[in-house]
Amino acid sequence: MFETRSIAKTLIAGCTVVCLSFGVQANVMVGGSMESQALGSYASAGFTFTSTGNWSVDPLSIVNAENGATPLDGTQMLRFGAGGGGQSDVYNVVDVSALAVAIDTGTATADLSAFFNGLGVENTSLSLRSYSGAEPTGANPVSGGLFTNVDFQANPLTDSNTSTWEEFSINNYVIAAGTRYIAVGLHSARASASYADQVTLTISSDAIPEPGSLAVFGLGLAGLGYIRRHKLH
Ligand SMILES: [Ca+2]
Ligand SMILES: [Ca+2]
Numbered sequence: 002m003f004e005t006r007s008i009a010k011t012l013i014a015g016c017t018v019v020c021l022s023f024g025v026q027a028n029v030m031v032g033g034s035m036e037s038q039a040l041g042s043y044a045s046a047g048f049t050f051t052s053t054g055n056w057s058v059d060p061l062s063i064v065n066a067e068n069g070a071t072p073l074d075g076t077q078m079l080r081f082g083a084g085g086g087g088q089s090d091v092y093n094v095v096d097v098s099a100l101a102v103a104i105d106t107g108t109a110t111a112d113l114s115a116f117f118n119g120l121g122v123e124n125t126s127l128s129l130r131s132y133s134g135a136e137p138t139g140a141n142p143v144s145g146g147l148f149t150n151v152d153f154q155a156n157p158l159t160d161s162n163t164s165t166w167e168e169f170s171i172n173n174y175v176i177a178a179g180t181r182y183i184a185v186g187l188h189s190a191r192a193s194a195s196y197a198d199q200v201t202l203t204i205s206s207d208a209i210p211e212p213g214s215l216a217v218f219g220l221g222l223a224g225l226g227y228i229r230r231h232k233l234h
Contacts, residue, residue, distance in 0.1 A: 029097055061091045093184070110176060124158060126157065
């Protein structure tokens with residue numbers, strides 16, 4: 002009897018969690034913590050969709066703590082540029098095809114959050130772009146007009162205190178129906194050393210519950226029915 006009661010309670014607990022988050026909301030960013038890309042400098046090497054999860058396009062470095070700046074999470078952070086000054090634009094492409102059903106309702110939204118830091122007061126910015134085609138290879142996401150539906154937030158400023166991280170975001174980016182890839186862009190005017198870390202891309206949709214959620218929801222209902230029939234407490 003104890004075992005069946007435990008199973009029923011587990012089913013109900015599962016239902017409660019799923020029911021509270023009915024609909025889809027998930028951080029789909031890969032590589033946003035800068036922990037999975039190996040330490041070192043990355044020269045401008047273009048960009049392909051098969052490099053999903055890695056930052057690329059303009060030169061960048063993945064570094065440990067330096068210049069009084071400590072990674073916001075883990076032990077690694079992104080440093081814009083591989084030396085020298087000038088504008089630096091780095092991108093990471095996220096495959097969102099697993100959420101196609103929700104995205105194709107045209108009502109799914111994305112929220113991008115990224116933290117910046119710098120030795121000086123830096124001009125930084127964020128961008129989001131979407132792509133609806135089949136997965137191409139060997140393509141730069143920001144050249145040739147592949148990506149559309151651009152949302153660009155320009156000129157948020159860091160302070161010059163390297164012990165603090167400044168959060169900037171793009172909220173309620175409406176994902177065009179048909180989107181299968183989203184390019185996340187981080188940009189810095191880079192007058193001095195500047196950094197980024199803890200990038201998240203959260204997709205939300207209330208339109209279509211996940212099939213898996215429906216299955217667990219059904220199990221939860223079955224568990225409730227079992228309890229009522231057997232008067233478990
Ligand atoms: Ca990190
Ligand atoms: Ca700061």
